[in-house]
Amino acid sequence: xxxxxxxRHRSLVWAGPAAGIALLLLAFGWHISVGxxxxxxxxxxxxxxxxxxxVFDHVVIVDxxxxxxxxxxxxxxxxxxxxxxxxxxxRNPLAEPGLLGLLIGASxxxxxxxxxxxxxxxxxxxxVAALGALVAAVAVWGIATxxxxxxxxLTLVLAGAAxxxxxxxxxxxxxxxxxxxxxxxxxxLTGSLAGRxxxxxxxxxxxxxxxxxxxxxxARQVTxxxxxxxxxxxxxxxxxxxxxxxxxxxxxxxASAVAIAGPMGFVGLVVPHAVRLFVGQDYRLVVPxxxxxxxxxxxxxxxxxxxxxxxxxxxxxxxxxxxxxxxxVWLVRARL
Amino acid sequence: MSRSATTGSCRLSVEQVSSGYGGTTIVQDVSxxxxxxxxxxxxxxxxxxxxxxxxxxxxxxxxxxxxxxxDGRPVHETPTREVARRLALxxxxxxxxxxxxxxxxxxxxxxxxxxxxxxxxxxxxxxxEQAMEAADVAQFADRPVSDLSGGQRQRxxxxxxxxxxxDIILLDEPTTFLDLKVQVELLQLLRRIxxxxxxxxxxxxxxxxxxxxxxxxxxxxxxGRLVAQGPVGTAFTSEALRQVFGLEANVVPDPVSGRxxxxxxxxxxxxxxxx
Ligand SMILES: Nc1ncnc2c1ncn2[C@@H]1O[C@H](COP(=O)(O)OP(=O)(O)OP(=O)(O)O)[C@@H](O)[C@H]1O
Ligand SMILES: [Mg+2]
Numbered sequence: 001x002x003x004x005x006x007x008r009h010r011s012l013v014w015a016g017p018a019a020g021i022a023l024l025l026l027a028f029g030w031h032i033s034v035g036x037x038x039x040x041x042x043x044x045x046x047x048x049x050x051x052x053x054x055v056f057d058h059v060v061i062v063d064x065x066x067x068x069x070x071x072x073x074x075x076x077x078x079x080x081x082x083x084x085x086x087x088x089x090x091r092n093p094l095a096e097p098g099l100l101g102l103l104i105g106a107s108x109x110x111x112x113x114x115x116x117x118x119x120x121x122x123x124x125x126x127x128v129a130a131l132g133a134l135v136a137a138v139a140v141w142g143i144a145t146x147x148x149x150x151x152x153x154l155t156l157v158l159a160g161a162a163x164x165x166x167x168x169x170x171x172x173x174x175x176x177x178x179x180x181x182x183x184x185x186x187x188x189l190t191g192s193l194a195g196r197x198x199x200x201x202x203x204x205x206x207x208x209x210x211x212x213x214x215x216x217x218x219a220r221q222v223t224x225x226x227x228x229x230x231x232x233x234x235x236x237x238x239x240x241x242x243x244x245x246x247x248x249x250x251x252x253x254x255a256s257a258v259a260i261a262g263p264m265g266f267v268g269l270v271v272p273h274a275v276r277l278f279v280g281q282d283y284r285l286v287v288p289x290x291x292x293x294x295x296x297x298x299x300x301x302x303x304x305x306x307x308x309x310x311x312x313x314x315x316x317x318x319x320x321x322x323x324x325x326x327x328x329v330w331l332v333r334a335r336l
Numbered sequence: 337m338s339r340s341a342t343t344g345s346c347r348l349s350v351e352q353v354s355s356g357y358g359g360t361t362i363v364q365d366v367s368x369x370x371x372x373x374x375x376x377x378x379x380x381x382x383x384x385x386x387x388x389x390x391x392x393x394x395x396x397x398x399x400x401x402x403x404x405x406x407d408g409r410p411v412h413e414t415p416t417r418e419v420a421r422r423l424a425l426x427x428x429x430x431x432x433x434x435x436x437x438x439x440x441x442x443x444x445x446x447x448x449x450x451x452x453x454x455x456x457x458x459x460x461x462x463x464x465e466q467a468m469e470a471a472d473v474a475q476f477a478d479r480p481v482s483d484l485s486g487g488q489r490q491r492x493x494x495x496x497x498x499x500x501x502x503d504i505i506l507l508d509e510p511t512t513f514l515d516l517k518v519q520v521e522l523l524q525l526l527r528r529i530x531x532x533x534x535x536x537x538x539x540x541x542x543x544x545x546x547x548x549x550x551x552x553x554x555x556x557x558x559x560g561r562l563v564a565q566g567p568v569g570t571a572f573t574s575e576a577l578r579q580v581f582g583l584e585a586n587v588v589p590d591p592v593s594g595r596x597x598x599x600x601x602x603x604x605x606x607x608x609x610x611x
Contacts, residue, residue, distance in 0.1 A: 088433075091433070093434075220447070220450075220455075221447075223433075223436075223440075223444065224444050224447055226433040226436075227430060227431070227432060227433060227436075227441070227444065228427065228430055228431060229396075230391065230396050230425070230427035230430070231425075231427055231430055231444075233394070233395065233396045233416070233425075234394055234396065234420065234424060234425035234426075234427065235420055235444060235445070235447040235448060235500070236416050236417035236418075236419060236420025236421070236447060236448035237416070237417075237447070238416055276435060280435060280436070280437060280440065281433045281434070281435050281436040281437075281440065282436075282440050
């Protein structure tokens with residue numbers, strides 16, 4: 001946005017994002033400082049800016065804690081943006097990678113490839129997750145469309161629940177058959193940022209980046225599509241192409257998040273709705289703000305997951321579900 | 337963009353078009369030359385295919401036969417954004433997303449004039465303000481559309497279409513929810529746009545007397561076909577009303593304007609009961 005809209009409040013246009021990013025950096029630093037041993041924020045900053053491998057705290061920060069904070073940022077941003085796009089394009093306030101079955105689809109595919117075929121190559125992980133998410137999305141859409149009344153918010157969520165239950169059961173069966181391999185996957189399957197999945201993260205980054213880029217580039221059209229397909233066509237949008245692009249972005253973002261941290265439910269539901277309360281319905285604002293707020297949200301949730309019952313650590317995905325489920329109930333009551 | 341140059345000539349024509357949904361044909365073999373710089377009003381009973389025809393003209397629906405020409409070129413084969421700079425559509429009963437503010441809604445109308453490189457310009461801001469003035473929604477600019485009354489909401493959507501600044505505007509029932517006075521004001525605005533700015537308007541209406549009062553060309557539809565079209569004086573007859581709507585009505589001239597007005601015939605029994 002250039003001049004014209006808000007010529008007098010130009011400084012304000014930058015104040016919001018600047019404050020958001022500053023808060024995000026603060027949450028990032030706090031996240032790293034928290035742990036078995038609390039490391040003061042100045043040391044955290046020092047380790048990040050001027051790393052010294054002879055200082056023990058620096059090694060802990062960069063080798064152990066930094067990856068986890070980065071995972072939280074990436075996964076939180078990816079899932080939130082995916083949720084925001086899904087809600088806009090389907091005009092469904094309940095659309096979210098978890099509720100519509102994409103997370104379980106991606107996880108199931110990973111479990112099968114890793115657990116059953118023993119192919120644990122990190123390069124394959126995001127691709128496998130993407131295929132799983134795509135198949136699940138198509139299945140959920142197909143079931144909901146076939147239901148009486150078509151693909152309404154409720155039939156979509158019900159179809160998502162059915163697919164989630166079905167694939168979840170299959171995952172459990174696979175789990176029972178091969179407990180050995182599943183030892184590591186078990187934690188991952190609850191949605192965890194604790195795994196040492198740095199290799200996977202590098203392979204997931206291109207997916208995440210391209211998903212985010214497409215999301216930002218299509219944000220303007222998503223606003224119009226949220227006003228109905230006929231209106232969007234009337235305004236000169238190529239609705240078919242737009243939907244394909246958004247689907248790609250949603251799948252790529254979901255897949256990269258699952259590859260890194262497993263299924264992390266409700267993040268894509270909670271964050272975009274909170275963001276809309278502040279910035280309104282214009283997706284040129286909703287998308288970037290969902291990325292920032294989602295990253296911050298998951299950092300805070302992960303801090304809570306480690307502090308709540310310390311020294312016992314709760315899976316981050318369990319905390320996102322604990323926080324998300326009540327908000328889901330509230331949305332159903334308020335918006336349907 | 338010179339608008340007055342095109343006044344009178346036909347820029348949008350429908351040539352033997354059939355269209356519908358999936359396998360079912362709704363609109364059948366319709367031909368219509370929409371006059372430029374004038375108000376064309378389309379009337380017909382519920383479910384006769386008015387919206388379907390309008391959507392086909394705006395390339396939202398494909399044709400199964402025939403073609404629609406916009407400036408001599410088939411709309412369905414013209415790049416969609418190029419069409420959107422010349423032709424705008426207000427669909428019937430559009431719904432704004434919860435919480436979208438009036439100004440944001442109206443600003444969507446600028447989409448076809450923008451691109452990734454050219455996101456928002458002074459020109460866009462001017463067009464949005466002007467459209468909100470014209471549709472008389474400027475005082476709600478910062479309120480969420482979902483908080484407004486049905487009639488106020490309707491005017492916001494009209495503002496969005498006006499902000500698109502196209503020469504041709506298709507409006508599907510823009511006056512539902514409006515009280516009669518506001519309907520008349522709105523049609524006066526639309527007539528001014530047509531006659532003074534030389535824009536071409538096609539409007540679906542249900543209110544027959546309002547249609548008769550404003551139409552430059554009146555088109556009547558029934559069962560997916562055009563039954564009558566012409567200036568109000570020749571098309572708006574009691575015979576046509578009986579044929580299209582199954583309505584028994586006297587058509588009499590308005591004592592002041594001389595325009596025809598229809599007065600439904602109330603059966604004698606009811607008339608007596610009323611006395
Ligand atoms: N999306 C759709 N899918 C299938 N059939 C449709 C669809 N929309 C409309 N129809 C059918 O097409 C026919 C014509 O509908 P259309 O909306 O064009 O009528 P209309 O003249 O605009 O009526 P109204 O005055 O009630 O708006 C109706 O029989 C309707 O059931
Ligand atoms: Mg209609």
